[in-house]
Structure formats: C-alpha cells, structure tokens
Amino acid sequence: MSPGKDVVLDVEGARVQFEMDRGVARVLDDVDLSVSREEIFGIVGESGSGKSMLAASMLDAVEDPGVLSGSITYYPSPDEPVDILELSAEELRQLRWEEIAMVFQGALDSFNPTLRIGQHFQETLSAHNVDRQSGMERARELLSDLYLEPEQVLASHPHELSGGMRQRALIALALLLEPEVLVMDEPTGALDLLMQRSILSLIKKLQRKYNLTIVFISHDLPLVANLADRIGVMYAFDLVEVGTAEDVVEGARHPYTRALLKAVPNLETPYAEMQPIAGRAPDPVSVPKGCSYAERCPLADDQCLDVHPPYDDLTDEHRVACYYPEEAPAAIPLPFEDQSVERPDDPPEAAGAAPGKEGSR
C-alpha cells in the first residue's frame, strides 16, 4: 500500500475458488490487504462474507477442494520477503507456529480431550525443537498474562476448564513460540460478553508486551471498534472499506459500512435509529458483475449495476470501493455523527434520490 510503511503481511489479489455442482464458487475475490508491523488489524463482515477464507489464505491454510491464488508475502523484516505460497510443507509448518500463529474459529474444541493442557504445550515445544525449560517458563508467563493460574491450568484436562479459560489457554499456546503475527478468527464468538471484553483487554496488553501484530476477525463491529487500530470491512468476498478505526467507525464512507453501523444493537443508539439491512448478500456462485452491494444500496444506479467499482483512496489510509463515498453520509445518516458529515442537515429523503448516472465523477 503506501510505500515506506513497515508492512509485515501483504496480501495481493487473493482469490479462493471452489468447484461445486452449482458452478464455481468464488469465496474470496481478489482481496488486497497490507498489515503493518505491530498493529491490531480488525476484519469485520457478516456471516459468509469470506472472513475465514481470508484468514486461512494468510497462512496458505485454505482447506482442500478450495484453490487459493494470488500472492501472500510475509516480511520478517522489511527487506526479507517470504512468498508464503511458495513454501514447502515443512517450511510452512515451521512458519505457522514460529512466525504467524493462528487461533481458528470454533477452536474451543481444538484441545485434545485426553491430554492435559500442559502436554499440549510440551508437545508443541518438542515438535519445534525448542528448549523445554525456557519454553515452559514462557508458557507460565503467558498464562498468568492471561489471568490464569499456570500450575493449575497446565495440570488440568480441557473439560475441567470453563470456555473462557480454555480460550485463554489456547491464546497462550498460540504465542508459545514467540510468533510475530497472531491471526485470530472469531476467537471470542462462543463466549459471553464479559469474557469477550475481558479477553480483548488482555489481547491489547499482550500486543504491547510482546510487540505483536494481530489480525482480529469478527462479525461484531462494536467489538472490533473497541480493539483495532485499523479496520477492514468485508462484503461478499472482498474488502469494501479499509481505514483507521476512526475512519471506519466515525467517518464511514461505504454505504454497507454505514448500514452495518445502523444495524448493530448497542446501549446508546435511539431505537428508531437502528435499522436492519434489507435483502441478502450475493451467492458466491453468481456474484453480480457490478458492485456486489448494489442490490441493497439506496444509492445504486446503472453504473453501480454494470461495473465493479474500483478502490477509491480518500486519504492515505482510507480506501473505499464505491462510486459515491461523498454522497453516502447524507444518504445513510448515522445518529452519532455530526461534523464529519458534510451536510448534516440534509433530510434523509436525500437517500431516495440517487445521484444521476454521472454522479460526482
């Protein structure tokens, strides 16, 4: 992306396809994304939008009938690119724990029920030829970083721990081999809010203490807003808006992001301002040729229906794949937004009046 940035993970034109009876499903559609060193990058989007596919792609871990193409580059240091899709199986195995670690979606059950938690840590250490004593010392430190009692947890079987404790133990395990990057796919989805929020605080602490780069994936926009430095919004298998957390939460310019912000129940927004997003996301077997959001977008016009909108760089950091980022705030007003909207007094009727074909460009 912007040159001079210390990029640690660079995704270019990532595409995942599945051959199915119904046709070819393109479940990741030319995604470009750069993750900077030591940032927390949040990826949000509704169920089925391709978040897990993107996460798996970053580690070349897309499951089998799926075919990944494009390029994924990892930079352990700025002038040392590693082409992840070219690595051998053994190199990939090492990279996956020692450089880029991952906590998969639904991972609550990924501990072997017959082994104690401590055995999982020991097996990981010996599989990577790491000194057991210093490794277990780090394990203990990580566990207490995560508000766990190390000795008690290491001696426990998975079923003896609550869901929240298991998930924290899993995060500690992922960090055991001192990876640079931690990718977490919906790591708190199965937990209740208090535990989710507590884990977020702990993740932030870990990020600081160990200088981690974190990619955090969730369908829960408010959760990500409270955590991430930058946020990418996915819709229908591609990112539609990327920016700093402020850009995306307080100055969103893509109609979908704005609709999502209105659709999320929270404790502040007046009831009348909360609105569901009508309609459904496209089927990966037949993604529309124009803008994938056009069917649900109040601003859609013929151009939107015909031609896929290119990325528009609003600023260095803030990119939007939409023809009408300037019109979006007035068309989809948000209750908590004031100055950032250009014409805040515009009546919501403006929403109905889609700009002409030529629009602003």
Place this chain on the structure above:
Amino acid sequence: MSGNDSVVSLRDVDVHFENRRGMLDLFGEPETVHAVDDITLDIPENDVVAVIGESGCGKTTLGKTALGLQRPTNGTVSFRGQDVWEARDGADDVDIPYDDIRRALQIIHQDPGSSLNPNQTVMATLLQPLKRWKPDLSRQEKEARILGMLQEVGMTPAEDYAYRFPHQLSGGEQQRTALVRALLMEPDLILADEAVSALDVSLRVEMMDLMLELQEQFDTSFLFISHNLSNARYLAGQADGRLAIMYLGEIVEIGPCEEVLADPHHPYTKVLKWATPDLEVKHGDIEDPPVRGVDIPDPTNPPSGCRFHTRCPEARDHCVRTSVPSIDVGEDRNVACFRADEDSEYWDTHPLPDETAGDTGGEETT
C-alpha cells in the same frame, strides 16, 4: 402483579443438580450445583422479561423451569394460577390440563439450524404442530395459515420459502421459521433462549423487530434469555419490559429495563454494562476489567455471603460473611447488594484486598 394476571409465576424456586466432577472423580462424592436458587418471578401477560447473565449462571435452567420443562427442586411454578407440575402429574383438581399449558408455553432455541429437521421442508416442519393442536383444520386451511405466517415474518414469496429445506435458508430465515413454528401454537409465552445472539449482528435488529411486532399483534409475552445487554435493551426497552440480572443462580437486580440500564445499582450490572461494546473507538489506553477476577467461581461451591464477593470491586468483609437480602429500591425495582441499604453494617467494614491476575476464581477467599 402476582397471581392471575401473570402468565407464569415462579415462587421461591430452587433447581439443584447432582453432578460428578468428570471422569477422574467417578467415585467421589457427587456435588450439588445450585443452578437456580430461591427465585421468585412473575411474567405478566403481554410483557417482555429479559434475563441476563454470564454462561453457567443458570439462565437456561430458569427459562426451562418457567416453561415446565424442568422440575424445580423446591418452590412452585404456576400457569395462570394452575400449578404446572400438579397438572403434569395428573392431580385430581386440575383447572388447566397439562396439554393446554404445553401449547401455551413455547420455546425457540439458540441454534436455529439444529432445531429444524434437515430432511423436512419448511412446510412439513410447520404442519406438524398444526396437525397436533388443530386437528379440525383441513389441509388447505393449515397450509393457508402457514403461508400467511411466513408472509407475516417477511419470508416472501411464501410459496417459495415453504418448500425449501433448512440448508437452503439463511441463519436468520431458519430462526424465523422456528419463530413461526412457535407462533402457530398461539402461545401465551415464548421462551427465546439466546435466539438472537446466535444470529449475525446484521440480522439481530430484524429478528427483534419481528418479535416486537408479533408481541403487539398477538399479545404474546417473551422470556428473553441472553448474555447480551444490547439485545436485551433493544427488545425489553421497546416493549417497556423488565430486565433481570442473574449471577450464580440468583437474580441480583431486577427492574424496568430502561431504568436499570440508565442507573444500575448492583456492581455486577455495572460490570455487564462495561462489557457491552459501544460504537466508539478506544484510543490507546487499556482498561482492566472492573472485576477482581475474570472467571466465574465454581457453581458447586458458591462463595459465602454475597456470591459476587470474589469478583466484586466494591466487596467488603461484611459481604463475605452475610448473605444479601433482596432490597426494595423503588417501584418494581429490587437489588441484592448491601450498598443499596445505607444503614447496612457493610459500610463499617473493610474493603477486601485486590485480587490480582492469575486468580482463577475457583477457590474461596475466606
């Protein structure tokens, strides 16, 4: 607000389970889990009660008990004045037969996918309850009623959706089908157990709008169970309903939804509010969770005194020693915390020491 204008009333209800601690303890003493402890709750007609708490606090057990699906260890559960378990056990002087009670109390589950039969179309799934409860209707009448309901919940064209299988429906559509199945019984009360938080965020408002509409139209009450305060606010707040906060088997705060959220009295309610993300970007600073331990204590061995004292940021010596009564703090509002009583001995005792990281919350601090 007790007695007969309530659809369901729980009086001093306990539900205890005997538990073994897992395979290693096969021969050890069974332990008793107090899933629900001494709860009294009325669910009025055409009302919404939202029960909020962490996982394992007993909210699902409370819901099942209110519906007559779980037998209480102590106390009574009644439906419009009729003791549910006397009706179920076939006592002689039953005013309302158990079959009627069962029809009147319906449930929608957490996971929409697994609550529908994968091998049956929506139509076949929805015909079943009508066959059972409305045997007098002709096939055409039944189908017409189902199509009407599908239309009502926004699954249009209804003829199209009616002949789909569950895997051809989105999560939100599956959940709406489950809601229609419950509504076809013309129930007086629907228990919605995490029926919304399992849905994608983008579908939650839609589902709750639908529940509110149906409540207005059919006067159905909802017992809404969730760990998510935002969802509870959206539903109970708009229906002028109540919020009940549950911790380790007990209701620690209850009152009108809006009031409880605007001015929570119980420290635990405040913690739950903290945990609820808002649409705000948090700059830099890291907030520690405002609890003295992030994990729930072992429910087989609940803490003495106030059960929240092992985690409560306001806990004092008095809280460890003395159990808390439910204190009346205004119309329809109750709180189980000494801080609600300005004459409590609590104020004269010492704060508990800060428990730091690494506390798993499992052991007692006395």
